[in-house]
Amino acid sequence: MANPDKAPSRHIVWQMNIPETALDLYFNHVRMLPSWKLNFPDYVHPAIRDAVEVAPNETKIITETGEYVFAFHERSTFVLEAAEFVKTGILEVYYNTALVLRLTISPPDSAGLVKSSWVSRGVEEFIDGEWVGDLTRLGSRLAAYETEQTKKEKARRQDELMGIVELKDKLSRIPPGETEKPSLFRWLFRHSGM
Secondary structure, three states, rough: OOOOOHHHHHHHHHOOOHHHHHHHHHHHHHHHHHHHHOHHHHHHOOOOOEEEEOOEEEEEEOOOEEEEEEEEEEEEEEOOOOOEEEEEEEEEEEEOEEEEEEEEEOOOOOOOOOOOOEEEEEEEEEOOOOHHHHHHHHHHHHHHHHHHHHHHHHHHHHHHHHHHHHHHHHHHHHOHHHOOOHHHHHHHHOOOOO
C-alpha cells in the first residue's frame, strides 16, 4: 500500500515543475560543467565553485549553497508486448549526500514535439527542502550566464574582425613604393657608384 504522506509531496513535484527543471539542468548544463571548467572557464557561472565528474554519467557540483551530485543511469529493457527494446533511465539528485530526487525517465514519445532528449515519467523519491529553490534558481542563472558569455564572445570576435578590416583598409591606402624598402645589398650597390 502506498504511503499517503508521500502522495501530496509527489503532486507538488509536478506542480513546481521540478522533474523538467532537474532534467534540463543535468542534460543542458551539469554534465558538461567539468569539461567547461577546464576548457572554457569563462562560461562557468561564478556560483559553481567546483565541478567534477565522479564517474561516467555522475557529476558533482559545489555551489555557494551546497553540494549536488547528479547520477544518470540508462538501460534498455525488452518489452515483450512491443517485441522491442525500450530505452529508460533514472536520474538521481543528491543534496549534501542525501538522495532528494529520483526520476524515472525515457525518451519522448514523439521526437519532434519535445525539445529534450529525455522526459520524466515518474517520481520515485522526493524530499522537499531548500535545495528545490536553490536548484530552480541555479538553472535559470546558468542559462542566463551562458547566453551573456556567448554575446560577449560574439562581440569580442566582431571587434577583432573590425580591427582586421581597418588594418587592411589602412594598408591598402599606402602607395606601393612606400611599403617596399630596398634591401641592404641594393642600397649599397646604388650608393657605391657602380
